[in-house]
Amino acid sequence: MSEIVLYDYWRSSASYRVRIALNLLGLPHSSVSVNLLDHSHRSEAHLQRNPQGLVPVLGVGEVMLTQSLAIIEYLAETQRSELLLPAAPLGRHRVRALSHAIAMDIHPICNMGVAAHVMQITGAGEEARGAWMRKFIGEGLHAFERMLDHPSTAAYCHGDGPTMADVCLVPQVYNAERWGVELASMPRVSAIAERCRALPAFAAAHPDAVKPA
Template sequence: MSTVLYDYWRSSASYRVRIALHLADEPFERVAVDLLEGDHRGPDHLARNPQGLVPVLDIDGHRFTQSLAILDYLNDTRALGLLPDDPAQRAQVRALAHGIAVDLHPVCNLSVVRHATSDAEDKPTATRAWMQHFIRPGLAAFDTLLEGFEQTPFCCGDTPTLADLCLMPQLYNAHRWGVDLSDLPRLQAIESACAAHPAFTAAHPDQVRPN
């Protein structure tokens, strides 16, 4: 039974699931859902996910939505080690990841930004200002929270965790929108470590973007 990922190449939620699938060495087929063309609002995709969101993952005879739920399933069934065994440490790593995936990512969602800037005379400038307004403080807070962990060389140790999978897509967005991270050396070091990891490289938007 084949594994199929319905995603959009620049979607942060899709990006983090691609990383996990590559960490698991799970062969999968990508089916593009073009958010700019409105494919997510079409009947085919709404039949997969009534929320009209990506990603959607078909795997092991099941269909899953919501990237964090998908990551939990992959972690549980593919032994990815994305979370520590100790309950307290597990909660701390989850808190790091949720700070991005639950708090920061939603306000930078394409549909949210389009609505927020719909009345702006200069939409590109307004969009960039919106993204910088939210991304910079969110990542700065994440960097401060990292003080409670040893980066050797990833967010929380010597192997990638849920925090790294959520961080990297947001760093991609930060660079895309011109957010200055030069004073956050912990994030820069983690980004370098992840960028050298084959699973992160294979999942990067530049590797899957349409020609």
């Protein structure tokens, strides 16, 4: 594979997913920080990489890839790896469904821009932001916990090895802990997240491990 460059932000959930996937596949890469707080993602240089002005972007040679799940599936396909997506169609569907439950249902309404707009229109400041995050992350993860009540759930979300579903779950649990979401009533979510965090590929991708000095 050509040289890989990840344009990301240390606390971005979507970036965290791609970091884990790259690590699990053992793909060497360099990283370029795109600071969301100083609006570097809206710079002309970054908009050339991604017209949406979002992170992550994965540069593979001259090609710029966007959208975290599309990036992860591209990596799984080009590396011919069943590590992130199972070979069987039903297994692939289940892993995608679990991944989408987080990346397409929880994440979009809890990203930085949405939360900032909630604060602006309510005038309630950080109190409103925290309540918003706890409600939607909490409800989403409770639904995910129920989705894990399935015969294919084992040591990980699907089977005995981490897949794209686990790659999505761990960053969302990080956010849940950050915003004070109660996780005691989600034993499967909690146990799987802890099991994943013990793996070197997940530990090396943790925000604290990549936070700029």
